[in-house]
Amino acid sequence: MDLNIQIPDNTASIFEYLQKGLFISSNSTSEEVRDMYNEIDENYESLHQYFSQINYTLERGNEYFFFSRIEPKATLEQKIMRAYYWIDVLDFFKTYDETFGPGFRFQPEQILVETNINMLLQNKLDGMRKHFSDKDIRKEVLENMIRQLTKDSFLEQENEKTNTYKVMSAWHYLERLIESINIYDETEDEKPE
CATH class of the missing domain: 1.10.10 (Arc Repressor Mutant, subunit A)
Structure with missing residues (x-):
């Protein structure tokens, strides 16, 4: 892992929110969620790399972000x-x-x-x-x-x-x-x- 990557100060909040299986949408009514969206959008590559180290994949959709994770296959x-x-x-x-x-x-x-x-x-x-x-x-x-x-x-x-x-x-x-x-x-x- 590149130790020189810059991650935002609120990375823990972003992780806590996304690891619940939730989406962070750009058009959220919550200012906190919109701020997280903007933070991820500005730092996507760094956050993608950072989260991949703990087996979470930060995914980018059409105006939203979410985690995918390698898990045992569901039936x-x-x-x-x-x-x-x-x-x-x-x-x-x-x-x-x-x-x-x-x-x-x-x-x-x-x-x-x-x-x-x-x-x-x-x-x-x-x-x-x-x-x-x-x-x-x-x-x-x-x-x-x-x-x-x-x-x-x-x-x-x-x-x-x-x-x-x-x-x-x-x-x-x-x-x-x-x-x-x-x-x-x-x-x-x-x-x-």
Whole structure:
């Protein structure tokens, strides 16, 4: 390791935040998180090298940072179940609004109102029950989904009074994950008769 690398004074704070599996997004509502984003952005190479010494890989996404780490491989079934969940989450929110993505603001109540009049959205939200408790009513399923997305730092509550949420830049990670799934059309391989 190059002992001459310059690392920021708040490297411990950055590590503590990222090692929880959270994302640091440029558009965070938290000034502290935005400051960490700027610090990483300015010192990316040094921090990448520094963290690699303790088996963490600092990854740069589209306006966000996160850690990846070499860990024992999860079972294929666990990975598939998690991928199903993220596909369902993206599908639900993109059905609600095609522009749903980083910077988008919403109130859960608005989504519930739209769900009550849009049968497709209703079916998708009902389908999300399999990821939570089958007994949950739509409102609880949506609240659980938003709570999980907030915990995973894909959303932040921007205004507690109005219950307004903002989509973080880390949302690009989910989009990239889904876009990386290749589905081959079997008809392409068939030869015409």
